[in-house]
Amino acid sequence: MINETKRGKENKLGLTLKEYKGLPSTLCNGCGHNSIANQIVQVAYELDIEQHTILRMSGIGCSSKSPAYFLGGSFGFNSLHGRMPSIATGALMGNHSLHAIGVSGDGDTGSIGLGQFKHMVRRNVRMVYVVENNGVYGLTKGQFSATADEGQVLKYAGENEFPPVDLCMEAIVAGAGFVARSFSGDAKQVRELLKAALHFNGTAVLDIISPCVAFNNADTSTKSYGYGREHEAPLHDFGWVPPAEEIELNDLEPGETRLVEMHDGSFIRLQKLEEAYDPGNKIAALSRLQTAHDNQEFITGLIYLNESRPTLAEVNRMVATPLAQLGEEVLRPSRQALAALLTEF
Amino acid sequence: MAVIENAVEATAVAQPPTDKPIINDFAIVVATANGTGSQTANMALLRAIFKMGVPVNGKNIFPSNIQGLPTWYHIRVSQDGYTARRETNELLVAFNETTIYQDVRDLPPGGLCLYNADFRSLPTRDDVTMVGIPVRPFVAESGLKGKLGDYIANMVYVGAMAYLLGVPLAKIDEALDVHFKQRRKFVDSNMAVVRAAYQWANDNIVYNSLYRVEPMAATAGKMLITGNEAAALGAVFGGVSFAAWYPITPSTSLIDALNDYLPRLRRDPETGQATYAVVQAEDELAAIGMILGAGWSGARAMTATSGPGISLMAEFAGLGYFSETPAVIWNVQRVGPSTGLPTRTGQGDVLFTYYLGHGDTLNVILFPASVAECFEFGVTAFDLADELQTPVFVLSDLDLGMNNWMTEPFAYPEQPMNRGKVVTAADLQRDGRFARYLDVDGDGIPYRTLPGNPHPLAAWFARGTGHNEHAVYSEKPQDWENNMLRLRRKFETARQLVPDPIIQEEADAAFGIIAFGTTQYAIDEARDRLAKQGVATGFMRLRGLPINDDVRAFIGRYERLYVVELNRDGQIHKILQTEAPEQAARLVSLAHMDGLPLTARWVVEAIAAQEAGRKEQTSDD
Ligand SMILES: Cc1ncc(C[n+]2csc(CCOP(=O)(O)OP(=O)(O)O)c2C)c(N)n1
Ligand code: SF4
Numbered sequence: 001m002i003n004e005t006k007r008g009k010e011n012k013l014g015l016t017l018k019e020y021k022g023l024p025s026t027l028c029n030g031c032g033h034n035s036i037a038n039q040i041v042q043v044a045y046e047l048d049i050e051q052h053t054i055l056r057m058s059g060i061g062c063s064s065k066s067p068a069y070f071l072g073g074s075f076g077f078n079s080l081h082g083r084m085p086s087i088a089t090g091a092l093m094g095n096h097s098l099h100a101i102g103v104s105g106d107g108d109t110g111s112i113g114l115g116q117f118k119h120m121v122r123r124n125v126r127m128v129y130v131v132e133n134n135g136v137y138g139l140t141k142g143q144f145s146a147t148a149d150e151g152q153v154l155k156y157a158g159e160n161e162f163p164p165v166d167l168c169m170e171a172i173v174a175g176a177g178f179v180a181r182s183f184s185g186d187a188k189q190v191r192e193l194l195k196a197a198l199h200f201n202g203t204a205v206l207d208i209i210s211p212c213v214a215f216n217n218a219d220t221s222t223k224s225y226g227y228g229r230e231h232e233a234p235l236h237d238f239g240w241v242p243p244a245e246e247i248e249l250n251d252l253e254p255g256e257t258r259l260v261e262m263h264d265g266s267f268i269r270l271q272k273l274e275e276a277y278d279p280g281n282k283i284a285a286l287s288r289l290q291t292a293h294d295n296q297e298f299i300t301g302l303i304y305l306n307e308s309r310p311t312l313a314e315v316n317r318m319v320a321t322p323l324a325q326l327g328e329e330v331l332r333p334s335r336q337a338l339a340a341l342l343t344e345f
Numbered sequence: 346m347a348v349i350e351n352a353v354e355a356t357a358v359a360q361p362p363t364d365k366p367i368i369n370d371f372a373i374v375v376a377t378a379n380g381t382g383s384q385t386a387n388m389a390l391l392r393a394i395f396k397m398g399v400p401v402n403g404k405n406i407f408p409s410n411i412q413g414l415p416t417w418y419h420i421r422v423s424q425d426g427y428t429a430r431r432e433t434n435e436l437l438v439a440f441n442e443t444t445i446y447q448d449v450r451d452l453p454p455g456g457l458c459l460y461n462a463d464f465r466s467l468p469t470r471d472d473v474t475m476v477g478i479p480v481r482p483f484v485a486e487s488g489l490k491g492k493l494g495d496y497i498a499n500m501v502y503v504g505a506m507a508y509l510l511g512v513p514l515a516k517i518d519e520a521l522d523v524h525f526k527q528r529r530k531f532v533d534s535n536m537a538v539v540r541a542a543y544q545w546a547n548d549n550i551v552y553n554s555l556y557r558v559e560p561m562a563a564t565a566g567k568m569l570i571t572g573n574e575a576a577a578l579g580a581v582f583g584g585v586s587f588a589a590w591y592p593i594t595p596s597t598s599l600i601d602a603l604n605d606y607l608p609r610l611r612r613d614p615e616t617g618q619a620t621y622a623v624v625q626a627e628d629e630l631a632a633i634g635m636i637l638g639a640g641w642s643g644a645r646a647m648t649a650t651s652g653p654g655i656s657l658m659a660e661f662a663g664l665g666y667f668s669e670t671p672a673v674i675w676n677v678q679r680v681g682p683s684t685g686l687p688t689r690t691g692q693g694d695v696l697f698t699y700y701l702g703h704g705d706t707l708n709v710i711l712f713p714a715s716v717a718e719c720f721e722f723g724v725t726a727f728d729l730a731d732e733l734q735t736p737v738f739v740l741s742d743l744d745l746g747m748n749n750w751m752t753e754p755f756a757y758p759e760q761p762m763n764r765g766k767v768v769t770a771a772d773l774q775r776d777g778r779f780a781r782y783l784d785v786d787g788d789g790i791p792y793r794t795l796p797g798n799p800h801p802l803a804a805w806f807a808r809g810t811g812h813n814e815h816a817v818y819s820e821k822p823q824d825w826e827n828n829m830l831r832l833r834r835k836f837e838t839a840r841q842l843v844p845d846p847i848i849q850e851e852a853d854a855a856f857g858i859i860a861f862g863t864t865q866y867a868i869d870e871a872r873d874r875l876a877k878q879g880v881a882t883g884f885m886r887l888r889g890l891p892i893n894d895d896v897r898a899f900i901g902r903y904e905r906l907y908v909v910e911l912n913r914d915g916q917i918h919k920i921l922q923t924e925a926p927e928q929a930a931r932l933v934s935l936a937h938m939d940g941l942p943l944t945a946r947w948v949v950e951a952i953a954a955q956e957a958g959r960k961e962q963t964s965d966d
Contacts, residue, residue, distance in 0.1 A: 023817070023818075050799070051804065052796075052797060052798060052799045052800075052803065052804060053797070055796055056806070067806070068806060068818065072804070073801065073804050074804050075794075075796035075797070075798075075803075075804050075805065075806070075807075076804075076805075076806040076807065077638070077641060077668075077806070077807040077808070078806065078807070078808040078809065078810070079634070079664060079807075079809065080634070080660055080661060080664055080809065083630060083631075083634050083660075083661065085631070085634075086589075086626070086630065086631040086632075086633075086634025086635045086638065087634050087635070087637060087638040087641075088638060089589075089624070089631075089634075089635050089638060090587065090589065090634065090635035090636055090637060090638025090639035090640070090641070090642070090646065091638035091639065091641055091642045091796065092638070092642075093587055093622050093624070093635070093638070093639055093642075093644070094586075094587060094638065094639035094640070094641070094642030094643055094644035094646065095642040095643065095644075095795075095796060095797050097797065098642075098796060098797050115627055115628070115631075116627070116630070116631055116634070119626075119627040119631065123624075312624075313622075316619060316622040316624075317612075317617050317618050317619050318618065318619055318620075318622060319613075319618045319619065319620050321620075322642075322643075322644075322797070323586040323587055323620065323621065323622070323639070323643075323644040324639075324642045324643030324644045324795055324796075324797070325643070326586060326620055328584065328761060328762050330611075330620050331584030331586060331620075331645065331762065332582055332583075332584050332758070332762065333581065333582065333610045333611070335757045337610055338578075338582060338755065338757050339754075341578065341606065342568060342754045342755065344523070344526060345523070345568035345569055345570040345574075
């Protein structure tokens with residue numbers, strides 16, 4: 001929930017929390033998606049983000065409506081079911097100086113959009129990609145999504161016969177360098193993960209369990225509030241330290257806390273809860289996710305981090321000026337250039 | 346009607362067999378197997394004749410296969426400058442043993458067949474001259490095997506044909522020099538084979554060929570280029586900065602060409618930094634999604650695809666139309682439905698593309714007919730997309746896209762780029778207000794701000810769902826209707842902005858002929874044939890949709906108009922009937938589909954049949 005004490009207080013840009021909001025939500029009261037939107041508002045406010053530097057992107061679904069409910073001062077595109085990755089890729093190639101927060105559903109990402117999702121991740125487009133994962137299709141009223149639990153029973157859909165797609169695993173396998181899982185009921189963790197994700201140089205995937213109170217909130221569902229509260233098992237206490245802030249070394253207990261430096265000089269502070277867990281190890285991350293699945297455990301936190309891959313814009317060695325801002329003198333080669341080319345035919 | 350029948354005859358063969366040499370007016374077909382690298386040989390032959398100043402056109406009739414299946418290359422040599430395919434080729438290079446019986450059978454009387462004398466069995470025809478050239482010794486002598494051996498074999502027929510046709514070796518050398526971009530090492534090794542074969546022919550062939558090429562001055566200053574290369578050049582000079590695509594024949598070479606030109610022109614040689622990006626998408630859905638994203642952010646973005654790709658793009662086309670996002674989509678048409686004839690040409694995507702998208706979607710389409718127009722529309726398409734804030738489709742076809750056509754060098758685009766109604770932060774500061782979908786000017790085209798614009802009024806939310814003038818979600822019936830009617834107003838504005846039709850009127854024209862795209866060439870020739878028989882015709886070539894008043898007026902001037910196109914159902918015919926309903930009855934569909942480029946003969950015959958039928962009807966009355 002939004003920190004009430006900060007309401008009305010101005011951040012470094014002189015903006016209040018209220019000014020980071022979007023339109024009033026039309027989602028169900030209590031929908032996990034609303035809490036996530038609220039945390040995005042909070043984080044943008046706390047990080048003093050200039051709204052026009054952020055693109056809000058989404059596909060189709062209740063979750064994909066969320067971008068209308070945060071950062072009303074930023075440009076947004078609510079695109080097609082499962083196709084946000086391509087629209088975002090193009091938008092961020094057209095203007096790679098911008099950052100983006102994409103919001104998608106588990107149907108949007110895990111079913112119709114699985115291909116685009118995995119390809120965006122492998123291209124490492126610099127953006128935060130939030131999956132609001134409720135294990136169900138909300139907007140079309142209660143069909144199973146690809147992340148629904150095997151054996152789960154829904155009123156109209158009957159029994160789900162298929163194993164769930166684990167979007168964190170899919171992301172890791174596809175080459176994502178920032179993969180986290182969280183719970184919309186854990187506001188603090190969501191916030192800190194969002195902050196770190198915004199400072200990651202590539203596609204940062206946040207799979208956030210976000211209960212659908214209308215169609216999938218029975219305590220037996222692993223995507224319900226009850227289950228989430230009961231079973232959330234953080235891998236570590238997660239904190240993000242901005243680049244400007246001094247690191248207090250006496251804060252760190254060797255062996256228990258780890259600092260990971262990000263490309264922009266900010267830090268991720270991981271206070272280990274699970275002694276053996278290392279988010280830098282891809283195979284270990286996959287293995288931990290599999291164990292969690294087998295044990296019906298709900299692990300949260302930063303599951304995998306690897307900052308070594310270049311972004312799509314870097315791979316394409318794009319000039320600093322965004323393509324969208326190039327002038328005609330750059331866009332149209334000279335008369336001589338045309339004449340020279342034509343001699344080749 | 347006898348008159349028109351003569352015109353039919355006249356197009357069948359260039360000239361009946363005679364003892365007089367036939368200069369610069371015949372067609373050659375080269376039969377080889379796909380994957381044997383005959384492209385270089387065929388281009389050398391084509392370009393050498395072109396370099397002699399003689400008008401030519403080359404067409405690849407190739408299978409959808411990488412290796413082994415029969416493939417044919419048609420070269421039309423025409424002193425009159427005709428470039429359409431002809432059904433009959435007087436000269437055959439028979440270098441594919443599996444098709445030689447069929448290929449020889451297709452020759453007209455008096456024809457010539459140059460064949461590979463190593464083949465085991467040969468068809469016989471008394472009325473055709475058969476000239477064999479042993480190929481194996483040339484390959485053996487080169488010491489090259491496999492693919493390289495095939496290569497040599499192909500250059501053998503270039504040398505022998507050069508001898509038979511009277512093409513100087515220096516011209517072949519010049520042609521190869523262009524082909525290999527002045528890399529003399531390749532030119533020289535190929536020329537060695539050409540020279541040897543030429544010499545062999547000179548020493549051993551006693552036949553004095555009736556068909557000869559003699560120098561002319563009809564191609565001076567011109568060049569030979571494919572439509573896809575021209576389109577890519579046009580896009581580059583139109584300012585493309587982002588392209589996303591998924592490979593599909595016959596559009597792939599368009600992006601290949603972009604990938605050739607852009608690094609040369611738009612990348613800093615020192616830093617390696619690029620002012621463009623080309624992304625190979627995972628499929629066509631992603632390709633169009635990416636270019637819409639880039640178009641929304643303000644970049645000039647394009648993709649190139651063909652029918653199956655267009656099918657996949659349908660949903661995004663609707664989003665592009667409705668969210669009013671500029672993007673350019675080249676559809677180099679092949680034959681559908683479904684996978685259809687992937688390496689053959691047609692014009693079957695017109696109806697689908699015009700209405701692509703569900704609900705009330707209408708798309709702007711450009712129809713290039715020449716390589717020069719591929720270049721021109723490469724530029725224009727971006728201006729139109731930006732000006733109209735909508736996806737613009739350019740419908741080329743395989744014949745234009747993948748074959749080599751003669752052209753004058755392209756003119757540098759003189760008009761500054763038209764980036765359309767983009768509102769900057771400074772504009773907003775001055776105006777103090779902004780509504781994304783407000784029809785300020787009454788032309789249906791709203792103003793847009795680009796993402797990243799820092800002014801507090803600038804931001805808006807693009808969506809495929811109903812919205813009011815402020816781009817805010819709305820399900821109000823009035824908002825929906827207003828928006829849809831404005832979009833139609835915008836489409837009316839588009840009528841005035843798409844390129845005008847090309848119209849050629851004749852006094853006393855018996856009827857009008859309507860074409861679009863590459864059917865123009867067969868129709869040009871057919872009209873000449875008809876004119877020689879005293880039948881004058883009016884002609885209009887459509888260059889874009891939606892149609893404008895010039896198109897309607899042309900239709901209004903004729904009692905009968907034949908709408909010629911390469912599909913089964915007469916797709917442009919249908920659109921014209923819908924858009925000019927008062928004149929619908931005057932429009933007669935002459936739709937042809939066999940996957941091959943149109944011939945003058947077919948056009949004349951189809952018109953003759955219609956005209957004859959009409960006459961019978963009137964005499965019955
Ligand atoms: C091409 C296409 N197919 C189907 C739909 C219908 N549709 C809208 S939302 C949705 C599912 C949304 O589920 P999810 O992504 O899990 O999001 P949630 O609503 O649960 O947040 C579907 C199938 C559509 N809009 N487009
Ligand atoms: S239906 Fe479910 S997912 Fe949709 S708004 Fe309601 S609670 Fe949220």
